Amino acid sequence: MARTGDDAQQFSYAQDKLTFLLTLVPYLIDHGRVSVATAAAHFQVSEKQIRDAVSLIAVSGVPGETTQYQHGDLFDISWDDFDERDEIVITHMVALDDSPRFSAREAAALIAGLQYLQSLPENVDSGVYSSLMDKLARGASESPSQVAIASTDATGALTELRAALERGVQLEFDYLSSRGSQEHRRVDPLRIDSDNEDWYLRAWDHRREAVRTFRLDRMTSLEVTDEPVTGAHDDVVLGDRLFQGAADDLVVTIELDPSALSLLGEFVSNLDTRALQPAQSDAPGAGAGRVRARIRVAHIHGLKRVVTAMPSAVTVIDPPEARAAVVEWASAALAQYE
Amino acid sequence: MVSSQKNPPAPVAVEERLFSLVLALLATDAGLTKNEILSTVQGYRQRYDPAGDNTSLERQFERDKDDIRELGVPLETTEPPGEPGNNQSLRYRIPRAAYELPADISFSDAETTLLNLAAMAWREGSLSRESQRALLKLRSIGGDTSEPVLGYAPRIRTRDAAFDPLSDALSRRLIVSFPYLKPGDAAARLRTVSPLALVQHQGRWHLKGIDNGVGEPRTFLLSRITGPVKLSRQGFELAPGTYASSALEELDEIWESNLAELEVRPGTDAAVRLSRRRGAEPGDGDRVRLHFTDVNLLADELAGFGPEVRVLGPAHLVDAVVTRLRAAVRMHSPAPEGEAG
Structure with a gap:
């Protein structure tokens, strides 16, 4: 090995x-x-x-x-x-025979990491975490830096997913896509990914015969079946990127405030930051320092949500259908207040 | 670095010089003076000029001291009695007991697995290097951290550009300044802050610090820091305390006291996701009540759900959502101009 x-x-x-x-x-x-x-x-x-x-x-x-x-x-x-x-x-040997202590930041990083993991439904009682954090603090040369992560109640589905992964059995659930359509899925679970407070399942989707990423909070009627997974899927390489672009993706030009990059969430992984261009000053809504970028999205529905959430930070420039989709989405919402 | 020596010294790798420095300082009980270090320790002695000016070598030593201290190596300075204030007679040493991991600290396989997972969660930003170093130290005492934890790939995001410089300033106890855009203000204002803690709450990083402009503690959202974080050379005294956990408690209290009343369209993304959120309370019919910490962050999110959600209250949340929706319509209609130009 x-x-x-x-x-x-x-x-x-x-x-x-x-x-x-x-x-x-x-x-x-x-x-x-x-x-x-x-x-x-x-x-x-x-x-x-x-x-x-x-x-x-x-x-x-x-x-x-x-x-x-x-x-x-x-x-x-x-x-x-x-x-x-x-x-x-x-x-x-000379001078050195024992292992060094952790630095304040090293201990802090692991302690904060443990705080984050406390939401995982492992069979670990909280005493294990606190004794571990205590050992890290005692093993540090200075008191650990003040970095902390609030523990969250991870969604209940996590326990079932974890069980399915361990037993190597298939899962069934209803999934609401960001298009708004509800579909029944049968999958071989591969891995549970998280991104701060958001949890995802990476799984082999039987009908699509491909790896797909599912948000846990969009799954309903989850059922852990007794049927074993269809294969080990050893050939599947799961990268860090949750979403991969595809050839039939829609290419959209957006204009954004560079400081809003961090707010774009999952879309940021699709964004080639090297391709950022300074925005034209006469472009609609252009503010100082805004940049243009072309991103690939599977469809406009996910993007229109992001853009409507932060219209002052991100604007869709092209194609016109994408701009129209944002207007339609926001107008329909506004109509509720008029 | 111009050398007038006849035989230019063979270069010694940085890690060899640092390693030799740690060994020399661990081996001495009485401590070594700066001059003794520069003239005898591997990596310095090759460049030491007994008759001349060693200013650049001294600066190198100052940087090296910072570098090894950052690794958690306790480098002590002692002043010999009778010679106070004499910089040249300061003695440096690494006290063994403060350097070595206490002998009673060991980690079981299950604990090592958890620590491995905790380190894995830091896959980006400066704390990923810190966690990798911590894992090396774990392996040093025998912990087998190579076993992958099947099934999980947790990740703590530090997308905010301000995170790395702030965590650096936090551990070095340095005052920082940064432009901060408070919601509702037209422009960002420069803040000067003594950092106390960095905490993640509801998936967002916050800085707790003393705002030196008002002399009071404040909480800053990292995503509202609009420009570079500048570290000053000025340190500040920080009494030991549980700043991080009290910052989280404060945020939790704010979260608890704010309640939004929503109507969600059944079967939509909003209905599925919002009603399953922590602390979400189902109301009559399609109503959901949600706790929140920041009205503007929640308004961003709710505006994104478009017609799937209607905000019933509080009034300032309704206003904030409507403002966003109007802006989205305004910015995207009619067709863009100036495309050709």
Whole structure:
């Protein structure tokens, strides 16, 4: 299970490389003898990264009494084992033998992450979370930074989805698309994704014979069947993007305030930020600093909702049908108040 | 960095210099003076000039100190008795007990799985690097964090550009300034703030801080910060406290006290999603009551639902929704002009 190549994390910053060295040494000392492959798999780095780090550790040490980095002032390894058997044995150590504490921010990041996970319907009682957070705080060199995430009541469907995933069975539910049409779906669940407070199911849709992303809060009449999933779907690669563009997508030109980019939510993943163009000053509603972009959307219905929510930040420029769809949507809503 | 030496020193990698610095400071009980460090520690000594000016090397040391402190390495400075105020005689060391993870801290497999998932949730922004470093430290004590947690891909979003600089300022306790657009104001106003906490509530990041303009604590929505966050060099004293949890409690109180009355069209997206929201109370017929923290954020969302929802109250929420709907109509009709130009 050695991880090499693409799977390995690369450290781009000297601080991360230093952390790797400071964490690798205690691990090696603890293990007495460990193969390069095992250490690489454990730290999820390439074997080359382990070899490079060990080679550096073996010539590192303290200035010592002579301030000349004499032999006894340096780490040493068994070079025969290293060169011939690709195994690491530290034979002499200096100054460092235990693992470092967490920094205030590192502890804070994990604590906030745990707070976020508390909404997951795992069989973990809250005592486990609080004892973990307490350990992280005690294991930090300073009190953790004040970062917190409100725990949310994740929708009840999560428990059932989780059960279906674990048992490897199919799911059935009614799904309301953003077009407004209700359809019955039968799927093989693949993964539960979240994006802050929004939860999604990535699943193999039987009728469409493709992977689809479903918002949990749009599912109704959810049923966990007893039928096993139709395949392992090992060939399916689930990226981080929840929604993928398709060839028959509608291309829409929008104009937006760059500071509103973060508000566009799921649409932002479809937006090629390199293609942003400064807006023409005579364009309707153009304000200072607005930019134009072309985005691909599956249909206008999702976009018209976003645009109607934030008309001062995002405007549809083209095509005319898309502009008309926004006007129709907003006018129908306004009619209720007149 | 011009070197007048005859033999230019062989370059030492940054991580090697930092690693050697940590080792040297861990090994000393009495501490090392800056001069001892610069003249003897690997990575500095090659560039040290015993007879000349070491200003750039000293600056390098100052930056390195910041870098290793950021990793949670406790770098201590002591002033030898009898020589107060003499910068040259300050001694630096890393006290072992404050450096090492306490021996009684260990993590079970189940705990390691949760921590792995917690780190995975930070897939963007500066805290993703912090969590990856925390995982390295976990692996150091043997925690096997390689096992993927099947079935989940949680993600905490930090889409706001202000998040990274603010979290940096928060941990370094530095005063920041940023342009902030308060709803209803025509233009953003520059605020100078001592950050106390960053909290996510209802999926939105908020900064709790002392607004130095009024000398009082305020809560800022990160999405309303309209320009770059500037970190000053000025620090501030922060008494230890539970700023983050009290900020969340305050937001919860506001959420609790605000109630919107809506009518949703059955079978629509609005009906399905709004009625299942946390704290949503079904009313008579197609009515739903929702708690909220910010009238403008809720108005954005409700306007987006278009004819699927009619807001019955409170009045300022109705006004805010109608304003958005009118703007949407105005901005999109008639056909755009100036396309050719």
